[in-house]
Amino acid sequence: MIQYFTTDSSELVTIDDQAALTADHRWINLESPTEDEINQIAQLFKVSNFSLSSVLQDREISRVNFGKTPQENTSILLQYPKYETSPLGYLTHSTFPIMFIISEGSIITVSNHPASFIQHFVINQSSLQETITDHENFAARLIWFITKDFVTSLDKTAVQMDLLERQLTSATENEQIYQIMAIQKTIIDFKSSLAQNQKVIDQIKQNDSLFSTTPLTKTISAVALKNEQAMTMAKTQGEILEQYSNMVSSVVSNNLNDVMKVLTSLTLIMTIPTIIGGIYGMNVDLPGAKLVSAFTLLMLFTIVVCLITYLILKKRKYL
Known part of the structure; x- marks a missing residue:
């Protein structure tokens, strides 16, 4: 041009x-x-x-x-x-x-x-x-x-x-x-x-x-x-x-370490219900197993344990 x-x-x-x-x-x-x-x-x-x-x-x-x-x-x-x-x-x-x-x-x-x-x-x-x-x-x-x-x-x-x-x-x-x-x-x-x-x-x-x-x-x-x-x-x-x-x-x-730390912490929290459920799924007598509200109490107990674990991890800056 x-x-x-x-x-x-x-x-x-x-x-x-x-x-x-x-x-x-x-x-x-x-x-x-x-x-x-x-x-x-x-x-x-x-x-x-x-x-x-x-x-x-x-x-x-x-x-x-x-x-x-x-x-x-x-x-x-x-x-x-x-x-x-x-x-x-x-x-x-x-x-x-x-x-x-x-x-x-x-x-x-x-x-x-x-x-x-x-x-x-x-x-x-x-x-x-x-x-x-x-x-x-x-x-x-x-x-x-x-x-x-x-x-x-x-x-x-x-x-x-x-x-x-x-x-x-x-x-x-x-x-x-x-x-x-x-x-x-x-x-x-x-x-x-x-x-x-x-x-x-x-x-x-x-x-x-x-x-x-x-x-x-x-x-x-x-x-x-x-x-x-x-x-x-x-x-x-x-x-x-x-x-x-x-x-x-x-x-x-x-940053990747932070991501892995959070994922590991979440995995730990999600493992708690599995452990508790596994224990109460055993074919032996366990405390409160014969109560009518046993399932509700077990869920509340699981939630409380998960919440306490979350707060501990949060305080230590894992989450």
């Missing part, structure tokens, strides 16, 4: 490919592009096929290649988060690469999977505090939305962890362990991707050929700060998950 955008009165507007060729500032977004679409963009905007197709490999690492002259393209590859469902059915996040190709008057973004931060960028333009005036501004704002999406995803992961913590108090099965595994996979992926992105952001900050104006410098500084915040959140959540993983087996074992 190919989308073409430009700015009109500080707002993003959709245009066709012919209008994109003549627009002063244009953004071309490719999502899961086919080979024909890659060839089309490569020919129209003089971009190498390799740059456009490299992100189709989901495990590409973050990097930046600065153009040696203003006429040469600059390519920036970063990682972004995306919702996924784990094989066990839990909601998780994975990270995938996205390529930014910046040239004179245009920016091209290429991703192999839908990127939610692009939707946020297009829909929530009110959050853009400055007018989008050129291709570098496009890139800087999009990169900021990537880091913001990481923080948002980690906030949602924190909510999952809070829910998991409440579930641990009554855990008796392996479900909580599987949830921890799913969240740990997300955190490990995030930590690796954020570290990769941080290296690229540092390189961008140190380079004077890109994002060199004061407003854009501030934006990139905000990006770096947001990325560091996400790295700190991921590190903290990872450490908490390690503690969860260490204690979940103990919690499950203790």
